[in-house]
Amino acid sequence: MHIDFKHNQSAHCENGVASNLLKHQGIEVSEPMVFGLGSGLFFVYLPFIKVNFSPAFSYRPMPGLIFKRAAKLLGIKIKRQKFSTPEKAQQALDQNIEKNIPTGLQVGVYGLTYFPDEYRFHFNAHNLVVYGKTPDNYLISDPVMESVTTLTHQELEKVRFAKGALAPKGHLYYPLYTPKEINLENAIRKAIKKNCNEMLAPVPIIGVKAIRMVARNIAKWPKKIGVAKTNHYLGQLIRMQEEIGTGGGGFRFIYAAFLQESAEILKNDELSVLSKEMTEIGDMWRDLAVQIARVYKKRSNQQDIYTTLSKNMLEIADREEAFFKKLKKAV
Amino acid sequence: MKVNQVPQDESSLSKKGLKEVCYALDENGNYTTELSSGWEPKSAALDSSMQLIQQRIDQAKEMVAAGKVSPIVYFMEKSKMDLSILSSYVSMWKWRVKRHCKPSVFRKLNDDVLKKYAEVFEISVNELKNFKG
Numbered sequence: 001m002h003i004d005f006k007h008n009q010s011a012h013c014e015n016g017v018a019s020n021l022l023k024h025q026g027i028e029v030s031e032p033m034v035f036g037l038g039s040g041l042f043f044v045y046l047p048f049i050k051v052n053f054s055p056a057f058s059y060r061p062m063p064g065l066i067f068k069r070a071a072k073l074l075g076i077k078i079k080r081q082k083f084s085t086p087e088k089a090q091q092a093l094d095q096n097i098e099k100n101i102p103t104g105l106q107v108g109v110y111g112l113t114y115f116p117d118e119y120r121f122h123f124n125a126h127n128l129v130v131y132g133k134t135p136d137n138y139l140i141s142d143p144v145m146e147s148v149t150t151l152t153h154q155e156l157e158k159v160r161f162a163k164g165a166l167a168p169k170g171h172l173y174y175p176l177y178t179p180k181e182i183n184l185e186n187a188i189r190k191a192i193k194k195n196c197n198e199m200l201a202p203v204p205i206i207g208v209k210a211i212r213m214v215a216r217n218i219a220k221w222p223k224k225i226g227v228a229k230t231n232h233y234l235g236q237l238i239r240m241q242e243e244i245g246t247g248g249g250g251f252r253f254i255y256a257a258f259l260q261e262s263a264e265i266l267k268n269d270e271l272s273v274l275s276k277e278m279t280e281i282g283d284m285w286r287d288l289a290v291q292i293a294r295v296y297k298k299r300s301n302q303q304d305i306y307t308t309l310s311k312n313m314l315e316i317a318d319r320e321e322a323f324f325k326k327l328k329k330a331v
Numbered sequence: 332m333k334v335n336q337v338p339q340d341e342s343s344l345s346k347k348g349l350k351e352v353c354y355a356l357d358e359n360g361n362y363t364t365e366l367s368s369g370w371e372p373k374s375a376a377l378d379s380s381m382q383l384i385q386q387r388i389d390q391a392k393e394m395v396a397a398g399k400v401s402p403i404v405y406f407m408e409k410s411k412m413d414l415s416i417l418s419s420y421v422s423m424w425k426w427r428v429k430r431h432c433k434p435s436v437f438r439k440l441n442d443d444v445l446k447k448y449a450e451v452f453e454i455s456v457n458e459l460k461n462f463k464g
Contacts, residue, residue: 009352010352011351011352011353011354011364032354032362052380053383110411116343116344116346116347116349117343117381118343118377118378118381119343119344119377120411121411122411122412122416144351144352145349146349146350146366163416163419163420164415164416164419164420165415165416167419231379232379232380232383235375235376235379235380236376236380238372238373238376239373239376239377239380242370242372242373242376253332253353253354253355253362254354256354256362257354257362260361260362261362275362276360279332279356282332283332286332289372289373290372292372293371293372293375293376296375296379297375
C-alpha cells in the first residue's frame with residue numbers, strides 16, 4: 001500500500017507534519033504559517049526541572065500545541081488516538097493506510113535509526129507521517145529529512161511505544177474534517193495577539209521575563225555552581241535554541257517569515273517592518289550562540305565573560321519586549 | 332540571516348549526508364528556505380554533551396569493575412537513560428531498579444527479571460550477567 005503523498009522538508013517536525021498533512025487535504029499553508037497560527041514563538045525556563053543534568057529551557061510551547069492551535073483557528077478537526085497495546089496501534093494505522101489517509105505519528109527520537117547518534121536521545125515528541133506499508137517496512141515522511149525514508153515494522157513499533165516523559169503511547173492523528181472556506185485574516189490576527197500575550201506574560205518563568213531570569217542567572221552561575229556546570233547549562237541552552245533545522249536564531253527566523261507572509265495577506269505594511277525587526281532579533285540570538293560556544297570551548301575562567309553573556313541576553317530580552325508591544329498594536 | 336549566511340559547517344548530520352532546512356532572506360529581502368550542512372556552535376554543544384555521556388559511561392564501567400555497582404548501571408548509561416527512563420522501560424518502580432543497581436542484589440536476580448533489562452538494552456541475558464567492566 002502506498003498513498004500518493006507529497007513530502008516537503010521543513011525546519012521543525014511539528015510544523016512540517018501539520019503543513020504536509022494539510023497540504024494533502026488541499027489547504028495550502030506553509031510551515032511558517034502553521035508556526036505562526038500556532039503561536040509557536042515562546043520561551044520558558046523551568047529551573048526546578050532537570051533535563052539532561054541541566055535546568056529545562058524551551059524555545060517552543062508544549063509539543064503538539066502548535067498544530068492543535070493552528071487547526072482550531074482554521075476550523076479543522078483533527079482525530080487523535082492513543083492505544084493501550086502495540087497491536088491495536090498497528091491495526092489502527094494499517095486501517096488508515098488502507099483508507100488512503102496519510103497519518104501523523106508522535107514518536108520517540110531514540111529509536112529513529114536514520115538519525116545520527118548525536119541526535120538520538122530520549123525525547124518522545126518527534127513527529128512524522130506514515131504514508132504506506134510494504135511487507136517489511138513502513139513508508140515514512142519525516143519532515144526534517146530531505147527525502148522520504150522507511151522504518152521496519154518492528155522499528156516503528158518501538159518508536160511509537162517509546163517510554164519515559166511524554167510517552168507517545170502509539171499516538172496517531174489526522175485531519176478528519178476541513179472546512180471549504182478558511183478565514184486566514186482573522187486567524188492570523190488572533191494568533192499574533194495570543195503570541196504577544198504569552199511572550200509578555202506577567203509570569204517570571206515565561207516569555208520575555210524568563211529570558212531575563214536566565215540572563216541574570218548566567219552571571220551568577222559561575223560562582224554558585226562552578227564553571228564546568230555553567231558551561232554545560234549554556235550548552236543545553238544552545239541545543240534547545242538550535243534544534244534540528246533552526247540553524248541560528250532558531251524559531252525567530254520562522255516567525256519573521258510568518259510575519260512577512262501575513263503582511264501580504266492582511267495588507268499591513270507594519271508587519272513587514274516588524275518581520276525585519278524579528279530577523280534582527282534572530283541574528284542577535286545567533287550571535288549569542290556563537291559567543292557561548294566560544295566560552296565553553298576555551299573553558300575560560302574569566303568571570304567577566306559570563307557578565308558579558310548575561311548583558312547580551314538581557315539586551316535581547318529588551319528588544320523582544322519592545323517588539324511584542326509593537327506587534328500587539330499592529331494587528 | 333541572509334541566504335549566503337546560512338551556515339555550511341561540517342556536522343554529525345553532514346557526515347550522514349543529511350542537511351537541514353533553514354529560513355533566510357534572499358537578495359530581495361524575501362524569506363525563503365536554504366539547506367544547511369550544520370553549524371559549528373551547535374556541533375560544539377552537541378559534542379560536549381556527547382562527551383558528558385561518554386564520561387558517565389566510562390565512570391560506570393570503572394564502578395562495575397570495582398564491584399561498586401551492577402552492570403545495569405553501565406548499560407543504562409550506554410543507552411543514554413537515567414533511572415526514571417529505565418524504570419518506565421522495564422515497567423518496574425524506580426526504587427526497585429535502584430536496588431537492582433547494587434551488585435549483591437543483582438547477583439540474586441532471576442532470569443525473568445534479567446531478561447526484561449536485557450531486552451531494553453538490546454543484549455543477551457548472558458552479556459548482562461557477565462559484564463565485568
